[in-house]
Amino acid sequence: MTKNKCRQAMAVLGLMALSFSAKAAPPSVIQGKINQENVQNVYLFTVKEGKMQEFASTKVGADNGYVLGLSSVEEGYYYVSLNKRDYTRLYLKQGDQVKMDMEAEARYQLAAPSVENKLLMEWAGKSLELRRIALMTKSDNSGYKSFFERFEQLEKEAKGIKAKATTSNKKFNELFKFTVDADLELIGLSFLYTPHSSHPTKEEYPAFFGKVFQPNKYADGKLLKLGEGEKLMGFYATWGMMNGKPINGKMARAERWKLVTDMFGNDTIKAMFVMNDMRSIKSFDELAELAAPYKSMFTEAQLEEYKKHEKSLHTFAAGEAALNFSYPDINGKTVTLKDLKGKVVLVDVWATWCGPCKQEIPSLKALEKEMHDKDVALVSISVDVEKDKQKWQDFVKKEALTGIQLFASGWSEITKFYDIKGIPRFMVFDRNGKIVTVDAPRPSNAALKPLLEKALAK
Template sequence: MKMKFVLLIICLFFVRVLPAQKPVTIECRIGEGIGKIMQLSGVNNGQQKILASASYAQNGYYGFRFIPEYEGFYVLGDGKNHEYPLYLKAGDAVSLFMDKDTIYLTGKNNTAENKVLYDWVNLSKRVCEKSIFFTRSRSTYEDFFPEFEVLLSKIKPFCKNIETKNSRFNELMKHFISYELDRFALNFIYTPRSKHPSKEQRIAYYNSIVDNNKFQDEVILEMPDGIKLLKLYMMFYCLENKKNASDLQESLAVIPNKKLQGTLVVEQAKGFGRSYFEYMEFMEKAKKYVDADQLKILEDKASELYEAKKGERAIDFTCPDANGKMHSLSDYKGKVVVVDVWATWCGPCRAELPHLKKLEKAMEGKDVVFIGVSVDEKKNYEKWKKFLVEEQLPGVQLFADGWSKITKDYKITGIPRFMVFAKDGSIVESHAPRPSDPSLQDMIESELRK
């Protein structure tokens, strides 16, 4: 029987460093009602991330073969209304059949972990469809709540029988089930229905969803839909307790783990499409919830939003001089500021230096400041300091340590880059002429007259 396979190398690093690892093999036969393209997704920070896609052959078969980057949960599906969770580690083989109504394991090589997952999928199938894939199953609380309570009655014995030889999986699977129950319950009441229950009509389970003992650790980020659950959980908490869901302090109060708080802040920032300065107000409140890596993600988003247009308020930057003293663009408000972004290794930058010195000499005694910002890397710091002395560079000379924040904020991809700022701190020109062009001096003098 011919099988169509996609060879997926998830990460060359793992292939190189872990050559002894065995690949995972997934074989699947597709029945009626499944999309033409199948996707294999991994879990990245509590969200599904597509690793590979495959179209299946005429005989309805497709497959994936890859070296897993991690041991844990993965998801197989058509990206629409059909998906199936898998637990994979190096050397595993999975065989299954999937159509619009049925999913079941086939063959003899399926692992103990995936047999447990298969039993869970079948146990929770009707509740999952009514809650998560609700467009396939028109349901209201009148039929959902009784079925959900039947499922709840089977959870304790089901979890007691999770006894594979993989202790890590056994624990993760119990977390997975607990989280899925919350997700089923919450997603149901927040998705379109022909009838919605009042608080009095809800089953008792909803009274126990918010619990101070939940989300003390980061295991939720190993779940395929962990972030979806965290968002539902916060929304439920805020609505039930009349909290402002858009207020970080109020909404994050129910999530005790700091890493999870930061992850949720980063998620909120992704959808922030308003102006840079509105976003910066959000960032100021968000900073206390994020770690250094998460802060960098927030800053990158800020840089994406900023448009360095004429008349726009300038983004501030702060860098040290050769003596370690910090200087900010905002320190020179009240003067016209000319910024030169350059590097010692840049030939065109060095070619502009005689013209720049001549221009600075012509502007002596006037309300104008020249700031040189070097994007030399840290390893060339001493070379930069020596260059300043040798070339006797005037003005304020700062060291940005590589292609750092100023280059991201002002979308600088090539140097030299000259920028002119007005006395009030707004942008005159973020792509100003070079000093070798007389129009730069004209631009400065025009600003000085204002």
């Protein structure tokens, strides 16, 4: 490493050290040389629910050196890449100092590797070539017979290397054994699903493939700790449909989701499959109906992704399905839009601190009196924050507000879904929970009453 690079590394570590107290854990550092031309960046990926997420990056210096300094590391797998296509798997703990020289095609050298990374290096050395062939990052014309011979040899070597997972880090030992088995599945299934000039019959498959399908697969959730977890889940779902319960004819999507999710013993992995498959759904109504049985399985990140896709399908045009909002009323009882089916629903999004909202209250009360014998539900949804809940309750009682009074605890789902940037906001939904308009006239505008009457007449 040149003097300039040494100074760069010391500066990185020095700045990081300033942010730590004397008792804090030391930073983790990955540094080394890039033995390949035209590489400008080194990328580090972490794992979130079976997928790689970019965690850090650094520029490669003029002397081909690089330094990645990490102030906080959650123990587990990380992936280093020079091109965001080929990845090298590492196991990192807080304070690890990794000297890693890299070249093309995910080949690397570690100086004084930790016991965990020593095992990972050994497994990578045995499996990398076959992995690259299976995942089509290396061309190979030897055919499936040659591949199967090499695969069966790798399977034998896998047993030996798993037996070496006896480090003092029991957490790693179990994860590593699972990783080796998962890598074998990924390599094997990837090869079978990749187009070739000729393909084997099932009778020609190695015995390994007869053991792949298992009930309650991945129940312990270790698959979520692999950056390749989502990819393997998809391959396994296809394998299960081909080799599990017999399928007669073309399946509807709901049947397929039920069939596949029943293969897995982990709710987050079930949800992962649903999340992947839902991306091809182009109808809001279809998405909402199909996803309903699985939404309770979604993690926070998955639910956020689902909402983004759901929203992308919505133009908020008349006749589209409305959001089935769900909020507590002033007595703590949850009320949803579906609970109001059969009525035309006028929603008022407001807050006690909103002057224009309060100016509409007399007109809203007058409208309610005029429509009291009609099938119209007037729903007021407060976006006051949680700490002001008592203020909201007191205001409702003081002003004798009637209708259905709901509390949303801030700018929550309904405001995000309908892109509400300012209040008051009035929206009208028909008897079947479909949108009439998400930007209705205010009660002080005489146009609102005819709009409600027109919706009632349909």
